[in-house]
Amino acid sequence: xxxxxxxxxxxxxxxxSVRVSCKASxxxxxxxxxxxxxxxxxxxxxxxxxxxxxxxxxxxxxxxQGRVTMTADKSKTxxxxxxxxxxxxxxxxxxxxxxxxxNTAVAGFNNWFDPWGQGTLVTVSS
Amino acid sequence: xxxxxxxxxxxxVSLGERATINCRSSQTILYSSNNKKYLAWYQxxxxxxxxxxxxxxxxxxxxxxDRFSGSxxxxxxxxxxxxxxxxxxxxxxxxxYYSTPPxxxxxxxxEI
Numbered sequence: 401x402x403x404x405x406x407x408x409x410x411x412x413x414x415x416x417s418v419r420v421s422c423k424a425s426x427x428x429x430x431x432x433x434x435x436x437x438x439x440x441x442x443x444x445x446x447x448x449x450x451x452x453x454x455x456x457x458x459x460x461x462x463x464x465q466g467r468v469t470m471t472a473d474k475s476k477t478x479x480x481x482x483x484x485x486x487x488x489x490x491x492x493x494x495x496x497x498x499x500x501x502x503n504t505a506v507a508g509f510n511n512w513f514d515p516w517g518q519g520t521l522v523t524v525s526s
Numbered sequence: 527x528x529x530x531x532x533x534x535x536x537x538x539v540s541l542g543e544r545a546t547i548n549c550r551s552s553q554t555i556l557y558s559s560n561n562k563k564y565l566a567w568y569q570x571x572x573x574x575x576x577x578x579x580x581x582x583x584x585x586x587x588x589x590x591x592d593r594f595s596g597s598x599x600x601x602x603x604x605x606x607x608x609x610x611x612x613x614x615x616x617x618x619x620x621x622x623y624y625s626t627p628p629x630x631x632x633x634x635x636x637e638i
Contacts, residue, residue, distance in 0.1 A: 512566035516575035
């Protein structure tokens, strides 16, 4: 059974970047996509994109393209999400989650999400 | 992108009673070639990540009580929670995975 543990809370200035990590333990790491979703305070859930660790293929949501970078370190079973040009509207809890379902070749396509990491609060404030 | 709309936004149900939460997709999420409905339901409690309850619109995740059931057609889906328990207080979300990007409903808050 895969267990996902994320890095700790971050406070960032507008215009800077943040990198959040997600370490997987147990189960199979490389063959399942890992997606990143975020939830702004009191708001709904938004998928940002994902990566297939085994071959590094990424699939980003249109609105984050150019601002998000997802990478994987297979040897350490860690996935990273870096978001740049931060704005106050990026203040949110960021979750990693393993894709489950029909498609192990493309993150965020034909898959639901289970399990989830515990979440990382990113606060963007001047 | 497929828009998922849940109703109601909030619902209060008595202990032991039944709660019904609806989810509508802006286009069909039934794939005709395999007759599968690409819909999942999650439960989120304060300070916790969402927890998967149901996938393929009606398949319960292992360990989820059978009080939770899902049903629906190509665009209209329902999560039913029978015999409501105190631990069921949470926000419930639907999610389509028919196409990318996967999208979520805005959530329904269930109260006792």
